[in-house]
Amino acid sequence: MxxxxxxxxxxxxxxxxxxxxxxxxxxxxxxxxxxxxxxxxxxxxxxxxxxxxxxxxGLIDSHVHITDPQQLDQLLDHGVTTALDMAMWPYEFQQQIRSEGHGTAIFTAGAPLVSHHGTHARIPNFPAESMTDDAEGARRLVRERVEQGSDYIKLILESPGHGGLEADVARAAVDEAHRAGKLVVAHAAAAGAYEIGVEVGVDILTHAPLDKKLPPRLLTDMLQKHIATSPTLTMMKGTADFYAAQGLDFAFANQAVADMHKAGTTILAGTDANQAPGVPANVVHGTSIHEELRLLAQAGLAPVEALQAATSLNAKVFGLEDRxxxxxxxxxxxxxxxxxxxxxxxxxxxxxxxxxxxxxxxxxx
The missing domain is CATH 2.30.40.10 (Urease, subunit C, domain 1)
Structure with a gap:
């Protein structure tokens, strides 16, 4: 019709x-x-x-976590017609979500690659088989994700010494993913994690640093390497509030987006919508995309640029050529x-x- x-x-x-x-x-x-x-x-x-x-x-949210199929309906109710999930397990649940065709269109990384030593390894029910601390293990896990149909690969990076994948392990994962034609998205909520992500050549850095400013040299390197960012300001704001006593400050994330925007970095709209137990901020599926657009505008993006971040740029960076x-x-x-x-x-x-x-x-x- x-x-x-x-x-x-x-x-x-x-x-x-x-x-x-x-x-x-x-x-x-x-x-x-x-x-x-x-x-x-x-x-x-x-x-x-x-x-x-x-x-x-239709709006595209470049960072969600789906733990209940009804969350796809919530996304659709608020104009999000495509969602990019950044951590989904077990594999059987991933298959269920894909087969149901329920609510907004969904893509996923499957289970991310995590070090045994980081906080993500202590997430309840996180699959031990997705943890690695050596390069060959990282390559093997990437091959498994490719065989399972993951649309892109997700890595967990932290500042050196804080439990993320070491640079050589992350570099091996990036190499294996690129060999298979897959983009690499890296969790990076600290300046040191951004440094590692840029060094090893990931494609997209998700989150924004809450601990310090990004150095100008790093901004230049991001631009030269065509590394995009999905800063998830909605989640960073909630996380900074939760950990304020530990010195984390949303002002750093806001400044990072302003600086990256000024430098010409491709900025994508993503929320980290997540209601899993233990997350530092409860970011609601659907409504949060509108909050994210407002926060991007407050960080210096013009309304048209914020809209691009949630539509054509998300589609272009993630290779979604039909939308x-x-x-x-x-x-x-x-x-x-x-x-x-x-x-x-x-x-x-x-x-x-x-x-x-x-x-x-x-x-x-």
Whole structure:
């Protein structure tokens, strides 16, 4: 069934298109994006008036943790049509999530690679077989993840001496992952972890440092090596509050994003949405993406740049070529909001419709 949204403003994932447009789509994808009033756009079974509204690509959250299938519905209810999970086990649960096709589209790293000596190794029920402290073990684990169908590889890095993977182990994992054509995402919530991640050549650093500023030299190296960041400011804010007595400060994370943005680093929108027992902050699936966009804007990104971070840039960096933009031939993962989020990022919360693969979700008007 074709749907027409008429006379709507369109943020296509990169820019706000000039003037109003008629957008036609069905479950095969976006069919046309034309200036409003074109007769060809009027052949649709369902027509919605887009006056005063903006159509966006479905939002992409580049860092979530799924422990309950219902969390995928929560994400979709708030406009997140694609979620990138950063730690999922056991493998049987991963298979269940993939096979159900439940709620928002999900990609996953499977279980991350963790040192035996770090705090992540003490997470309840964390699989011991995903822990390693030697290079060959890291290569073996990466091969296992590839065989299990992981979409990318996740590593846990910490500042030297704080229990993360050592540099030589992380480097072996990166090499093996790249050999298999997989991106490497590295947990890095401290400046020292950023240093290791840049040194070994990961593709994406997730989180932002809470302990100190990033040195200018590191910012230059990130840019030269094309390393992106998903700073998860929502989680970092909650974590800094939880560990304030230990000297962690959200101001460092906020400054890191401002500095990376100024340096030209690719910044992605991710929340670390997570309700697992023992996490330092309860970041709610779905609502948190809108908080993340506000925090990115407060750190210096223009509203358009924050929207890019949650749409086209996430799609580009993670190789999701079929989504993240509003143009013919792409998936009809779409969000309709009241107002103009390219002027006021808080407008993303004014949801009036969400479509996943061209099909309206519950609550779409």
């Amino acid at each position: 074709k749907t027409l949204i008429s006379s709507v403003s369109v943020f296509n994932g990169e820019i706000l298109l000039e003037g109003l447009h008629d957008v036609v789509f069905d479950d095969t994808g976006i069919l046309s994006v034309q200036p409003a009033g074109m007769r060809e756009a009027a052949t649709a079974e369902v027509t919605l008036d887009g006056t005063g509204r903006t159509l966006l690509p 993240g933009v509003v143009e013919p031939g792409r998936r009809a993962d779409l969000v309709l909001v009241s107002g103009d989020p390219t002027r006021d990022i808080a407008v993303t919360e004014n949801l009036e419709g969400v479509w996943l693969g061209g099909r309206p979700t519950e609550g779409t008007k």
